[in-house]
Amino acid sequence: MEGRILEVRISVNGVDHQSDVEPRTLLVHYLRENLSLTGTHVGCETGYCGACTVIVDGRAVKSCTMFAVQADGASIQTVEGVADGDELHPVQEGFWECHGLQCGFCTPGMIMSSIALLEENNDPSEAEIRHGIEGNLCRCTGYHNIVRSVQYAGAKMRGESPQGASQEVSS
Amino acid sequence: MSTTSVMGGVVRRKEDPSLIQGKGTYVDDIKRHRELATAFVRSPFAAAAINSVDASAALALEGVHAVYTIDDVRHLGLNPAQVAVGTLRPFLADGVVHHVGEAVAMVVADDPYIAKDAADLVFVDYEPKDAVVDLKEAYADTVQVHDGISNTLLTWAGNAWWEGVIDLPDPSPGIQEAKERDDTVVVSLEMVNQRLIPTAIEPRAVLADWNSGYDSVELWSSSQIPHAVAGAIGMTFGIPSNKVRVVAPEVGGGFGLKLNVYPDEILCCYASRALGRPVRWTETRREASVASIQGRGWIGTSTITGTRDGKILGYELDAICDMGAYTHNFTVAIPLLGLFVAPGQYDIPTSYALHCVVTNKPTTDAYRGAGRPEAAYYLERIIDAFAREIGMDPADVRKANYWKPDQFPVTTQIGLTMDTGDYATNLDSLLERVGYEDLKAKRDAARAEGRLLGIGLSTYVEVCGFGPSALAGLGFSWAGYGLPTAFNGSGVVRVQPDGTCTVTIGTGPSGQGHETTWAQIVSDGLGIVMDNIEVQHGDSLDSPVGVGTFGSRSLAVDGTATYEATTRVKEKAAIIAGHLLEAAPEDVQFQDGGAHVAGSPDRSVAWAQIAESAYQPHTLPEGVEGGLESSVVFSPPNATWPFGSHLALVEVDPETGDVDLLEYWATDDCGNVINPMIVDGQVHGGIAQGVAQALFEEAIYDDVGNLLTSSLADYPLPAAENLPMFNLDRTVTPTDVNPLGVKGIGEAGTIGSAQTIVNAVVDAVSHLGVKHIDMPLRPKRVWQAIEDARK
Numbered sequence: 001m002e003g004r005i006l007e008v009r010i011s012v013n014g015v016d017h018q019s020d021v022e023p024r025t026l027l028v029h030y031l032r033e034n035l036s037l038t039g040t041h042v043g044c045e046t047g048y049c050g051a052c053t054v055i056v057d058g059r060a061v062k063s064c065t066m067f068a069v070q071a072d073g074a075s076i077q078t079v080e081g082v083a084d085g086d087e088l089h090p091v092q093e094g095f096w097e098c099h100g101l102q103c104g105f106c107t108p109g110m111i112m113s114s115i116a117l118l119e120e121n122n123d124p125s126e127a128e129i130r131h132g133i134e135g136n137l138c139r140c141t142g143y144h145n146i147v148r149s150v151q152y153a154g155a156k157m158r159g160e161s162p163q164g165a166s167q168e169v170s171s
Numbered sequence: 172m173s174t175t176s177v178m179g180g181v182v183r184r185k186e187d188p189s190l191i192q193g194k195g196t197y198v199d200d201i202k203r204h205r206e207l208a209t210a211f212v213r214s215p216f217a218a219a220a221i222n223s224v225d226a227s228a229a230l231a232l233e234g235v236h237a238v239y240t241i242d243d244v245r246h247l248g249l250n251p252a253q254v255a256v257g258t259l260r261p262f263l264a265d266g267v268v269h270h271v272g273e274a275v276a277m278v279v280a281d282d283p284y285i286a287k288d289a290a291d292l293v294f295v296d297y298e299p300k301d302a303v304v305d306l307k308e309a310y311a312d313t314v315q316v317h318d319g320i321s322n323t324l325l326t327w328a329g330n331a332w333w334e335g336v337i338d339l340p341d342p343s344p345g346i347q348e349a350k351e352r353d354d355t356v357v358v359s360l361e362m363v364n365q366r367l368i369p370t371a372i373e374p375r376a377v378l379a380d381w382n383s384g385y386d387s388v389e390l391w392s393s394s395q396i397p398h399a400v401a402g403a404i405g406m407t408f409g410i411p412s413n414k415v416r417v418v419a420p421e422v423g424g425g426f427g428l429k430l431n432v433y434p435d436e437i438l439c440c441y442a443s444r445a446l447g448r449p450v451r452w453t454e455t456r457r458e459a460s461v462a463s464i465q466g467r468g469w470i471g472t473s474t475i476t477g478t479r480d481g482k483i484l485g486y487e488l489d490a491i492c493d494m495g496a497y498t499h500n501f502t503v504a505i506p507l508l509g510l511f512v513a514p515g516q517y518d519i520p521t522s523y524a525l526h527c528v529v530t531n532k533p534t535t536d537a538y539r540g541a542g543r544p545e546a547a548y549y550l551e552r553i554i555d556a557f558a559r560e561i562g563m564d565p566a567d568v569r570k571a572n573y574w575k576p577d578q579f580p581v582t583t584q585i586g587l588t589m590d591t592g593d594y595a596t597n598l599d600s601l602l603e604r605v606g607y608e609d610l611k612a613k614r615d616a617a618r619a620e621g622r623l624l625g626i627g628l629s630t631y632v633e634v635c636g637f638g639p640s641a642l643a644g645l646g647f648s649w650a651g652y653g654l655p656t657a658f659n660g661s662g663v664v665r666v667q668p669d670g671t672c673t674v675t676i677g678t679g680p681s682g683q684g685h686e687t688t689w690a691q692i693v694s695d696g697l698g699i700v701m702d703n704i705e706v707q708h709g710d711s712l713d714s715p716v717g718v719g720t721f722g723s724r725s726l727a728v729d730g731t732a733t734y735e736a737t738t739r740v741k742e743k744a745a746i747i748a749g750h751l752l753e754a755a756p757e758d759v760q761f762q763d764g765g766a767h768v769a770g771s772p773d774r775s776v777a778w779a780q781i782a783e784s785a786y787q788p789h790t791l792p793e794g795v796e797g798g799l800e801s802s803v804v805f806s807p808p809n810a811t812w813p814f815g816s817h818l819a820l821v822e823v824d825p826e827t828g829d830v831d832l833l834e835y836w837a838t839d840d841c842g843n844v845i846n847p848m849i850v851d852g853q854v855h856g857g858i859a860q861g862v863a864q865a866l867f868e869e870a871i872y873d874d875v876g877n878l879l880t881s882s883l884a885d886y887p888l889p890a891a892e893n894l895p896m897f898n899l900d901r902t903v904t905p906t907d908v909n910p911l912g913v914k915g916i917g918e919a920g921t922i923g924s925a926q927t928i929v930n931a932v933v934d935a936v937s938h939l940g941v942k943h944i945d946m947p948l949r950p951k952r953v954w955q956a957i958e959d960a961r962k
Binding site: 022024032036037038039040041042043044045046048049051078079080083088092095096097099101102103104105106107108111126127129130131133134135136137138139140141142143144145146147164165168169 | 181183184186187188190191192193194195196197199200202284370371372373374421422423424425426453455456680681682683684847848849851852855856857858859860882883884888890891892894896897
């Protein structure tokens with residue numbers, strides 16, 4: 001199979017791409033190697049860690065469990081495409097304000113899952129947030145501040161004026 | 172955001188804008204022109220002789236450039252180690268393999284897909300041998316892992332590389348006498364502190380580019396210790412340190428696993444030199460489970476002898492510690508680190524025997540806490556058992572045996588000096604915040620209804636911030652990597668000609684927020700706004716010394732170096748500003764982006780003007796040299812000793828054994844705090860890893876040494892649904908070993924938490940007759956313990 005090349009047409013962050021790929025090329029490798037969009041990370045290659053999460057036609061997908069050829073004709077959003085120019089997406093802002101990241105490696109996937117969650121329900125309970133990001137593993141934060149970040153982003157998306165980490169830290 | 176009075180304040184991280192937009196640069200994000208990719212052929216056996224390696228089919232595959240075996244790299248020697256006690260690892264297996272996953276051959280090809288295809292085509296003829304997996308069998312020398320003795324500072328026979336025996340097997344007379352007294356109680360438990368796989372979410376990645384024209388090499392590596400890697404490369408290839416640049420860019424989590432020099436780092440340099448092209452290797456998750464280091468892996472018995480009023484008259488710990496198949500960076504020194512804190516916060520007689528044995532499993536080395544979580548676990552579990560035995564509250568037993576604040580500095584039994592501590596105040600602060608008495612009443616009420624609620628408490632003391640240069644005499648130096656440096660820190664502070672500032676430090680973050688914290692230190696000292704300070708790190712050629720980010724040491728050591736460098740820059744800047752303002756240097760104050768004369772805020776000058784003068788020497792006062800920078804190497808007089816108290820409330824489902832972690836409180840004391848938001852984040856993550864050990868994670872091997880948990884499907888990292896919010900607080904007992912008064916916080920959460928959870932679960936089921944359950948406390952194990960106790 002490895003010798004065969006197929007043509008795909010994929011829209012990524014609003015830009016149309018036409019590329020030749022091997023059938024076995026994973027979507028995450030296509031994004032990283034063919035398009036140089038290295039914000040989407042590879043953490044486990046088995047669909048457990050979620051570092052490779054992107055949004056495909058509106059749904060959060062782990063891009064290491066999908067071939068590039070399966071995304072033919074799809075519209076994909078990666079972490080590079082969520083800010084509006086210089087204006088951060090509320091979820092990005094939440095992660096910054098609430099110290100929702102440490103090493104940052106899981107963060108792009110975590111942000112994409114959080115966006116997918118909040119676009120479905122912008123006022124989730126803590127339990128709904130924890131359930132919504134259960135497919136994304138973080139080894140640094142213990143999730144405490146990630147939950148806070150998503151809560152911040154939800155409030156922002158509802159038009160409220162949330163407070164960042166300075167409101168909570170211990171004395 | 173741009174504030175100048177920032178020490179101790181919450182400041183959003185400077186690191187984050189790039190990371191939240193997918194613009195952070197990790198090793199795998201870097202591309203070099205004409206780079207090649209690598210895959211390793213790894214042993215499927217834990218112990219086997221290698222009869223032959225046939226790479227002909229792999230070499231015949233289009234796009235394959237080379238297949239290397241030990242015959243190609245034997246002349247490079249062995250993979251270096253800092254504490255070279257035990258058997259060093261060959262760069263590729265040399266006629267024999269000692270654990271599953273050991274690299275036998277290295278394939279270099281046009282891309283990773285071809286490299287993996289080719290690796291599958293390499294035929295290795297193995298002759299399997301008996302492997303030793305169980306720790307007690309290893310210690311009994313039923314199978315000897317290594318045939319010969321070589322390349323070690325010490326000599327040994329059998330599988331025990333090093334035995335840290337203090338008082339045993341001839342126990343201290345005081346403890347023996349206490350055991351024989353009529354009024355004492357002796358409580359003993361054998362417990363397992365299981366092997367763990369550190370599991371940074373970013374797998375390790377390496378990219379080497381050897382330029383034969385300059386005869387120099389650049390290596391990008393996801394490492395906590397770029398300077399040590401550079402030293403090892405220089406030593407291995409015989410080139411000076413100024414010809415080796417090792418860069419650790421963004422590092423996606425470390426936790427100790429990236430605190431090693433690995434063969435792949437050396438081998439990629441070798442291949443790049445041999446092939447004249449850049450060579451990359453990126454670890455797969457399954458490789459990460461067998462080819463990087465693992466952590467913990469002790470089986471031991473702890474014993475307390477004490478009176479019924481809670482006074483402890485002796486603490487004994489006798490444990491076998493799993494080293495795995497080869498020595499890496501610290502390996503045998505990890506149990507030694509545990510010994511440093513084995514008596515915890517207590518003024519009690521102690522006696523230890525730690526047996527470091529080799530097994531046919533991947534190497535163990537530092538994993539977050541590194542010996543100290545193990546030590547805290549054995550001590551704090553047995554204190555709980557002792558409290559239960561004598562019917563005393565576990566908090567009261569602890570307080571009855573604490574070192575008192577006025578006893579500091581305390582000299583421990585093995586001769587170390589603990590800097591500062593106020594343990595009872597810290598514990599009382601926690602208990603008051605928790606509402607301990609009410610919580611116990613709630614637990615008891617629930618128990619009366621048949622619900623199994625449990626409260627677990629643990630206190631801990633950590634030793635970190637390494638460390639004094641004198642430790643070099645104990646083998647804690649970089650000499651094993653060809654670098655004649657002790658555990659120093661370095662900081663270079665430079666005011667640029669435009670008045671902005673660059674700070675270059677000897678350690679780099681793998682998530683700890685160095686860029687922000689260091690900028691706060693410099694901003695506070697110089698009054699340069701945060702946005703105008705850039706912190707550079709992770710480049711072995713940029714700072715004079717870099718020991719690395721581990722052992723909760725960066726701030727206490729490298730942070731102090733930066734603080735001292737800041738002070739020196741400030742002294743010179745005061746002379747220049749005083750000259751510009753026609754004032755005495757001692758009257759110059761720095762804040763809000765410039766300097767002014769004390770008491771006369773209007774007489775001010777901006778940093779841009781001070782810098783402009785500094786770089787135009789003709790404008791400077793007589794005798795003042797041009798430029799405005801300082802480079803400081805700091806060697807602390809001692810390590811630091813943070814401490815804290817943790818408390819958990821759990822509920823056990825009697826039908827399923829499932830443990831629900833309902834609440835978690837921690838009151839830690841890491842001395843002074845620069846950025847409380849970052850410190851809290853470190854504690855959150857640390858607790859999560861301790862809870863992970865207590866409830867979920869275990870590296871499981873079968874009888875012949877196969878790792879059964881080599882994917883994230885089998886090795887369950889906690890997800891968001893598995894953890895609660897954490898209730899944190901602090902007490903502040905500054906250290907006196909550095910001028911910042913800071914101690915370190917990276918590992919505290921992990922050291923304090925695993926036994927807190929186990930103590931809570933055992934508390935929930937102790938009235939049913941359960942005395943102990945080994946980690947991880949998965950439902951089946953808890954359910955079985957309840958069932959066994961009922962019989």
